[in-house]
Amino acid sequence: MCGICGWVDFERDLLGERATAQAMTDTMACRGPDDQGLWMAPHAAIGHRRLAIIDLPGGRQPMVADGDGLEPAVLTYSGEVYNYRELRAELAARGHRFRTQSDTEVVLRAYVEWGEDLAARLNGMYAFAIWDAEREELLLVRDRMGIKPLYYYPTAHGVLFGSEPKAILANPLAHPVLDADGLRELVAYVKTPEHGIFKGMYEVRPGQLVRVNRDGCRKRRYWQLESHEHRDNVDSTVKTVRGLLEDIVHRQLISDVPLCALLSGGLDSSTITALAARGLAEQDLGRVRSFAVDFAGYTEHFKPDQTRSTPDAPYVHEVARHVDAEHTDIVLDSRELMNPAVRAAVLRARDLPIGIGDMDSSLYLLFEAIRGRSTVALSGESADEVFGGYRWFHDPAAVAADTFPWFIGGLTDRLGVEQLFKEDLERTLDVSGYQDAGYRQAIAEVPELPGEEGHERRMRQISYLHLTRFVQILLDRKDRMSMAVGLEVRVPFCDHRLVEYVFNAPWAMKTFDGREKSLLRAAAADLLPESVLQRVKSPYPATQDPAYEQALREEARALVERDTPCAQLLDLGKARALIDRPVGDSSSLAARASLERLLQLDAWLREYRVHLAL
Template sequence: MCGIAGWVDFERDLRRERQTAQEMTGTMACRGPDDEGLWLAPHAAIGHRRLAIIDLAGGRQPMVAEEEGRELAVLTYSGEIYNFEELRAELSSRGHVFRTRSDTEVLLRSYLEWGEDLAEHLNGMYAFAIWDPRAERLLLVRDRMGIKPLYYYPTEHGVLFGSEPKAVLANPLASRVLDLEGLRELLAFVKTPEHGVLSGLYEVRPGQIVLVDRDGLVKRRYWRLESREHSDDVATTVKTVRELLDDIVARQLISDVPLCALLSGGLDSSMITSLAARLLREQGLGTVRSFSVDFAGYTENFKPDLTRSTPDTPYVHELARFAGADHSDIVLDSAALMDREVRAAVLRARDLPMGIGDMDTSLYLLFKAIREHSTVALSGESADEVFGGYRWFHDPETVSAEMFPWLASPALSAHAGAERLFHDDLQRQLDLSGYREERYREALAEVPHLPGESGHERRMREIGYLHLTRFVQVLLDRKDRMSMANGLEVRVPFCDHRLVEYVFNAPWSLKTFDGREKSLLRAASADLLPESILQRVKSPYPATQDPAYDEGLRERARELLDIADSPAARLVDWDKARATVEEPASPETRAALERFVQLHHWLSRYRVDLAL
């Protein structure tokens, strides 16, 4: 895992900029609490903070490849390469000599062998930068599904980069400006590829390489979802899905530090936990540890809502018994969720006011508790995007809507109205509905259709593509930020590109062959799960239902409304905010107040200039 940062400038000697480069790297300490490294050259400063997972002694970074005293390449890398052992064997057969057991050195040697084509050989989650002193060229690479983040900020004579915006913003060359376009992106709930929200800041797109040299900056895609004919029948497809998952989970169990599984009691996380437990037993490595989040009194006082029909805990405990997992519940109360220092840490981890509130805070606290026992966790994240698990995939009205499906779903409507507290004039300027429409058409134009594909199959391919390239990015980014803020590496087996490619091309009729959601995954998991979990309906990550949380949020908002010079006043209509504070509790009210509170703190703490 880890955090990376760096600076390339072709007009200044960066050996004289150690302090600034050190400050950029230092912002990534949360992602890499175990070690720190900084490499300086006339036109490149390469920084690294390490979370040691594999080859604890030999994987230090930045890692430099040398030959006869000449530096060939310098690598700073965040992530895991799951096929590094096969790559090591292939590279050894080609004459490469290794000094360590680390996947870092395999990645570095892969560059020396294949140049910028190295990414096509990788299986894993990664974001890395390679500086080639021979060509004075920087290579920025991000994994196919965008599991690991990577940002960059072009400057007049080079570029700044880092795992998170805070690394870039630590350099005085980076401005902190939010313009109208950035505010639209912040509120739209669409996660446009490459958009960094702040003016001048960009995110390396999943499956993208960014090259920077004296001639400028060039981007190219090395991977994208493609459509292919799927000729396998139901039985063969189910068998292939299971074989892929067996291989994926086995690879992702490799670790030199304690590992666990995140367990929610749903189909996805239960399948991963049960399969991990089986594989560990077969290898004689004992059982798997598992963790879940719960709220004080949640199960006893649970009330069904639009998205959740049952509480998680009874299913969590059933799966833990069934799989023989060593399980722990992490139980949180409203005081913990409203803790000022915790919420400040969440905002610092996010770098943006996402307005998700308790669902961010509870995930942060869950990961903080897990980090006391484990350094690596397996997650069931992304199965819904891959296999078609969300309820709106199966709602004809939502599917036929000419917009992003999650925005058409009543389940997420509260997040779609994030601008409701804004001044009327600003709302008209924003025109969020027009912005979402533009981004929707842009995404739809990318969808790779098969010749002759039409009707419902064509539309469901579009729905799948929108989720795999837009919606999943929201969730992966959240999981990465909350976990890495605690120095915890979370692996996502369902994002393995081989599985994603295979299931993306399975017809919708195959994905729902038993008349249910996630038919292929359910069939592939039949021997791993008790019947109750195998048949359980999708229930998303829980949100607290405690009235004390809503009241605490209202009190926090009232406090801020008394601050006359709040920077949020340029955006938020104070009269609307006061009226909302007094409204009865609802998902819409909570979402609006969460956004208001976070906006105030973000604008203040990040010293953001508004260019609206």
């Protein structure tokens, strides 16, 4: 996996800036605990921190492609390319000689052979930078679905880049400034493509490459969703989905370090776990190892709410028995979730106050526990976006609404902090107007299918919104929480071949059995217990312990009674009214989420020394 960073400056001699380049690289230690490297030249400093997954001794970086005594290309790379063996064979046939068995060298040699066109040939999750020493040009590339993050910060004479904002902010040329537009992006829950939140910072868009030379930055999309007529019937579509999933999971089992599966007992993760179990057995690699998160007393005292009708544990254990997994439950309690050190680690991993409270803390603790026993994990993330699993896909009001459907679905009611802002700031931000503009931008991008009308056309739009906006929020969360502890999480449902194929299947086919995720359920029918196949979707669990909410309120009460960075943003009367609501009342979930975001925002402003330019 790894963390990457770098600095290009066409006017300054960077050979004298090693200490700063090293400081940038050091911020990525959590993403790459196994090794580090720093390559320096007069106009480029390229850093790398390595999490060794494939070819442990041979994949050191930054990696240089030598030719005739020159250094034409230097690569710093994060991720996995799952078709690297086929590409290696093709490149070898073209005369390339390889020194290692790593996919890193394949990516580097692919650049030497095809230039920036290499991106379209890669299957995987990746973010990388290549410094072309002969052209004096930097190339930044991000995978099609945006599984791996990549940020950049143009400067007067070049650019800074990194896997995470913290790498860029370690350079004195970058400043942690938050303007009104950045604050809008923080609270709007729209995930505007390329928006880096910090003023002057950008995120490389999924499926995009950025070229930086003396003439400035140029951007190009090498991949985006396209609309095509779907010619397969239901049976052949189910068969194709199953075939794709088998091939995807088989490819993603490649690892030279211990591998496991994340199991929640839902259709998505259970399918991946079952396919992994079969794939490992076919290769005589033993039983699949699986892990699940649980809370002390959660199953015994579970109370259904508006999003979760059943606890995970019974289904998790049934799947583990069914596929003969070597399973482990990671059981947490509220004290761990409220641990200041854990919450600080989560914020440091995120770099931004965009977390979802205890669900981030528990995910971090889950991954930390897994990392002691495994280095790679397969996840069921993104199946809901691909196959249409969220409840608002099937809510007529959400479908018909002229906005992002998850707003009508009620998700953002439980995530807001902006309702605590001062009235004049609320008017200045106009968050609803910002959300509407983001929605219009997204809808304008949707590739239309000639002749498609009515409900089918609308559901194509909604699928596009999820695959280009909503999924980014969840992929970013999973990447940050996992890489904060040096765990690589792979997401088979984000394979672009599967995404493209299912995106173009008609909505009527995606719901052919009258339920959500019909195609996936049918494709996995012989893999799972009937109870899991028929289980209604249940989101990632949140603690139901009232002591957790009470602790939040006490911490928030202390916050509003002292001079804090948030003071210039907050209407203290509104904040106190929220804090004083009874624990566990009908609006408890919304109140809890707002308090969590408030505490995180205040900690972020303090710890990152953010300058407000509102």
